[in-house]
Amino acid sequence: xxxxxxxxxxxxxxxxxxxxxxxxxxxxxxxxxxxxxxxxxxxxxxxxxxxxxxxxxxxxxxxxxxxxxxxxxxxxxxxxxxxxxxxxxxxxxxxxxxxxxxxxxxxxxxxxxxxxxxxxxxxxxxxxxxxxxxxxxxxxxxxxxxxxxxxxxxxxxxxxxxxxxxxxxxxxxxxxxxxxxxxxxxxxxxxxxxxxxxxxxxxxxxxxxxxxxxxxxxxxxxxxxxxx
Amino acid sequence: xxxxxxxxxxxxxxxxxxxxxxxxxxxxxxxxxxxxxxxxxxxxxxxxxxxxxxxxxxxxxxxxxxxxxxxxxxxxxxxxxxxxxxxxxxxxxxxxxxxxxxxxxxxxxxxxxxxxxxxxxxxxxxxxxxxxxxxxxxxxxxxxxxxxxxxxxxxxxxxxxxxxxxxxxxxxxxxxxxxxxxxxxxxxxxxxxxxxxxxxxxxxxxxxxxxxxxxxxxxxxxxxxxxxxxxxxxxxxxxxxxxxxxxxxxxxxxxxxxxxxxxxxxxxxxxxxxxxxxxxxxxxxxxxxxxxxxxxxxxxxxxxxxxxxxxxxxxxxxxxxxxxxxxxxxxxxxxxxxxxxxxxxxxxxxxxxxxxxxxxxxxxxxxxxxxxxxxxxxxxxxxxxxxxxxxxxxxxxxxxxxxxxxxxxxxxxxxxxxxxxxxxxxxxxxxxxxxxxxxxxxxxxxxxxxxxxxxxxxxxxxxxxxxxxxxxx
Numbered sequence: 086x087x088x089x090x091x092x093x094x095x096x097x098x099x100x101x102x103x104x105x106x107x108x109x110x111x112x113x114x115x116x117x118x119x120x121x122x123x124x125x126x127x128x129x130x131x132x133x134x135x136x137x138x139x140x141x142x143x144x145x146x147x148x149x150x151x152x153x154x155x156x157x158x159x160x161x162x163x164x165x166x167x168x169x170x171x172x173x174x175x176x177x178x179x180x181x182x183x184x185x186x187x188x189x190x191x192x193x194x195x196x197x198x199x200x201x202x203x204x205x206x207x208x209x210x211x212x213x214x215x216x217x218x219x220x221x222x223x224x225x226x227x228x229x230x231x232x233x234x235x236x237x238x239x240x241x242x243x244x245x246x247x248x249x250x251x252x253x254x255x256x257x258x259x260x261x262x263x264x265x266x267x268x269x270x271x272x273x274x275x276x277x278x279x280x281x282x283x284x285x286x287x288x289x290x291x292x293x294x295x296x297x298x299x300x301x302x303x304x305x306x307x308x309x310x311x312x313x
Numbered sequence: 314x315x316x317x318x319x320x321x322x323x324x325x326x327x328x329x330x331x332x333x334x335x336x337x338x339x340x341x342x343x344x345x346x347x348x349x350x351x352x353x354x355x356x357x358x359x360x361x362x363x364x365x366x367x368x369x370x371x372x373x374x375x376x377x378x379x380x381x382x383x384x385x386x387x388x389x390x391x392x393x394x395x396x397x398x399x400x401x402x403x404x405x406x407x408x409x410x411x412x413x414x415x416x417x418x419x420x421x422x423x424x425x426x427x428x429x430x431x432x433x434x435x436x437x438x439x440x441x442x443x444x445x446x447x448x449x450x451x452x453x454x455x456x457x458x459x460x461x462x463x464x465x466x467x468x469x470x471x472x473x474x475x476x477x478x479x480x481x482x483x484x485x486x487x488x489x490x491x492x493x494x495x496x497x498x499x500x501x502x503x504x505x506x507x508x509x510x511x512x513x514x515x516x517x518x519x520x521x522x523x524x525x526x527x528x529x530x531x532x533x534x535x536x537x538x539x540x541x542x543x544x545x546x547x548x549x550x551x552x553x554x555x556x557x558x559x560x561x562x563x564x565x566x567x568x569x570x571x572x573x574x575x576x577x578x579x580x581x582x583x584x585x586x587x588x589x590x591x592x593x594x595x596x597x598x599x600x601x602x603x604x605x606x607x608x609x610x611x612x613x614x615x616x617x618x619x620x621x622x623x624x625x626x627x628x629x630x631x632x633x634x635x636x637x638x639x640x641x642x643x644x645x646x647x648x649x650x651x652x653x654x655x656x657x658x659x660x661x662x663x664x665x666x667x668x669x670x671x672x673x674x675x676x677x678x679x680x681x682x683x684x685x686x687x688x689x690x691x692x693x694x695x696x697x698x699x700x701x702x703x704x705x706x707x708x709x710x711x712x713x714x715x716x717x718x719x720x721x722x723x724x725x726x727x728x729x730x731x732x733x734x735x736x737x738x739x740x741x742x743x744x745x746x747x748x749x750x751x752x753x754x755x756x757x758x759x760x761x762x763x764x765x766x767x768x769x770x771x772x773x774x775x776x777x778x779x780x781x782x783x784x785x786x
Contacts, residue, residue: 089387089399092608096554097380099616114562115367133579195594204596209510225579234594242539260580261565269561272526272586273393276543276598279584284536287576288452288468289494290339290475291346297451297502298509299536299583 115261126223126256127307133226134305137282138295144253144309147174151182154215154248157304158188161246163212165189170235171217173252174308179215195234205239214240214300218251218280219271220263221305227281228305229263231271238278247283247300253309323648323670330642336472340643343471344634350577351631351684361573367566369687372625375558376615382524382557383606389527393589396603403433406607410435410516410549411442413603417547419444419513423505425531425538426450427518428466428628429551429607431650432663435516447508449537451501458485464644466651467575467630472643505537515541515599519552520627521567525560527588529604532571534582542587548599550587554611555624567627570686575629610662619697623658625687632681632691638674647671654681654691661698669705672698743774 131141145153158166166188168180177192184190191207208214216236218228228249232238241247257263260279267277284299295301330336355361375382387397400406414422422444424430436446436457448457452469455478456462463469470478479492482500491497517538521530529550531538542548558564572578591598614620633639633653644652649660649668657675660668672695681691728734749755750773758766 088401088405089383089397089606092399092401092554092606092612093380093383095401095608095612096383096615099612100377100380102616103618103621114560115565137578137582193596196596197594201596208596227580232595232597234592234596237596238539238543239597242536242543259565260568261562264561264565269526272528272561272588273389274588274592276588277586278539279580279586281578281580281582281584283582284534285582286451286498286535288450288455288470288535289473289478289497291343291468291471292475292494294494294498297498297535297537298449298505298540 115259117259117262117265119258123253123256126258127253127309130221130223130226130256130307133224134282135226137226138285138293139226139282139303139305141305141307143307145306146311147308150174150250150306150308151179153306154179155182155186155188157248157306158183158213159186161213161302163188163246165191165211166213166215166248167191167193167208167211167240167244169193169214169216169237169240171250172219172236173255174217174250176215176217176250193235193237193240204237208237208239208243211244213246213248214242214244215248215250216240218249219255220266221251221256221307222258222260222263222279223256224259225281227260227263227279229267230278230280231267231275232278233275238276241278241280242299245296245301247303248306249280249303250306250308253307256307323646323674326648327642327646327674330646333643335474336643337641339472339474340640343468344640347577347631347634351574352577354573354577354579358573358579361570364566364569365686365688368570368627369625371558371563371566372627372687375563376555376621376624378559379554379557379615382559383554385524386522386527386557387606389524390589390604393527394602395527395589396601397606398603399606399608401608403607403609406433406551406605406609407435407438409605410551410603411438413547413549414439414444414514415442417514417601419545419547421508421512422446422514422516423449423508423512423537423541423545424453425515425517425541426453426469426533427516427551428463428650429518429553430516431462432609433551433607435551444514447505447512449505449508449535449541450533451498451535451537454501454505455481462645462650464652465630465633466628466653466656467633472645509540509544512541512545514547514549515543515545516549516551517541519550519556519604520571521564522552522557523559523561523564524557528561529587530564531585531587532568532581532583533585534576534578536583539583539585542585542599543597546600547603548590548601549603549605551605551607553607553609555626571627571629574631574684574686610665614659614662619694620658620662622689623655623662623694625689626655626659627687628655629686631684631686635680635684637676637678637680647674654695655689658691658694658698661702669698669702672696672702739774746774 134141180190218230220229283295283303284297286297398409439446448454455470465471475492483490519529520532572581590602636654639653649664657671677692754770756770
């Protein structure tokens, strides 16, 4: 592409004519915090999650997860929920329990040209989305969620109520550690979203309002296996 | 095309801003609230200064290797299935985007918040081509409804009160008047949701472009960037060449400082790592993705050893909130998509020589330099631009006034060695000014001082009760 070469050449000339930069030192990689004590990480994470206006549930044992999710769905008065594929937690069992209790459950999966519009429409109308985060970040109360064909990003974006599960061994101390754990390969082939609290704005007089284009409520459920 | 600012119009608009007490009240409220939030998160974050230095260092490194990084980024983006277009000018960028919109048969365009698209004047260009363009950031949506430009790079509607917005929604949508931010937001959400689901084309800006992985990072709180980049079939990201950073490991430093200075959060609600069009089997993500990399005067800035620092800017907007001039005249007065201190630096390069007067619209107080997350020495660049502008225009040429100023300073220095002389002069001055004082203020004086008092009132000099250097009580 000629245009690109022209711009690169211009930038190169500009760099030559402005002389040496103040420092040519290569940037330092962030120092990764050790994950530390699990209970400490979880309590830090819980504090930060609550601070950004989301709710923390748990820790919950894997076998109790389905009932806990069902309880949240009942409490929030949700009639329908879209359930994505899990990462290390089995979400299909949760879906089954919800179905049995009379909630309309939409399972997301791989689509083709003909089934895509239908699933999109369902995701836009459903009351809630249930997804699993790949990692959680304790220092900021953040969920790192990759998306692929079984875990669309719309799950945590379109429904007004968002439920996100994360397993305790996926808890990282800080952002740099979470990005390192995700690794280059994941980022070179997927979209990644870091989610910190419900969707919000402060565009009207700098007053915080929850629920703009994304979810108005966010429930974060920490799963902690008993033998861990 | 962004409105070409003219010096005369800047004086008019800044006077209008300065006379608008209501505007100052709103700006004061918003700025104070922002600075409180910032102070709060900074206080509980021990590594802030360290992260700031790191961010600065990464930018120095990235800009020093910008040519290689652009090549690397472009290669990675193409490998991920993106079309990349390098635009030298705003016209090239605009034409390319309008062509993509036409070729894909797009009718409805949704935009995430992007100052770069304001810079290239994208909306009018798309509208002239028969597209319907919808701004989806709440603040941008509000100013779009009012048919005016944003007045702040982070908070576009910072110049409006909730009552203003209530009245606007009542008038435009015919809904009952309310000034409740929650109700107004819910109304906008419903209307914009409709827009997202039916849009053919999404456009957003970019905060960081990671060369190593070919990832574009878009930071936001509302979800408009997520929506615009995943819902429509076609997606275009627009970025200046200076947005490239080398590695994935670099991004965490910036995310740590940017949210803190921009909005006083630890992280914004959504940090989107966008990586190319959707893959086989995926329900969301665009069918095709384009990235427009814009020069438009940036390489000229890069060629100037003093100016190049301005390319380190990560557009956090904090310098606007601390600037006494911005807080007094408001963003619209600058008549550039980039107002405030950083705007006064970049506008002359990005908007052209018509913004050459902006570097003079500063008190050089240095508050911007103190808060800048990447430590840009804005006052130094402002002085540099003033010098360049004076050389360019037929302003009084340097040597004469400079020599006069130096001679004056020398005279004063001689005088200042004699405290008694200074005190005597002060007394005489006070006596001379006394007849002009009304109620303790001097508001009017005869020429040649009328120029001064026409725009300023100052308190009547009072006899000094303590000697210089005496203990303060």
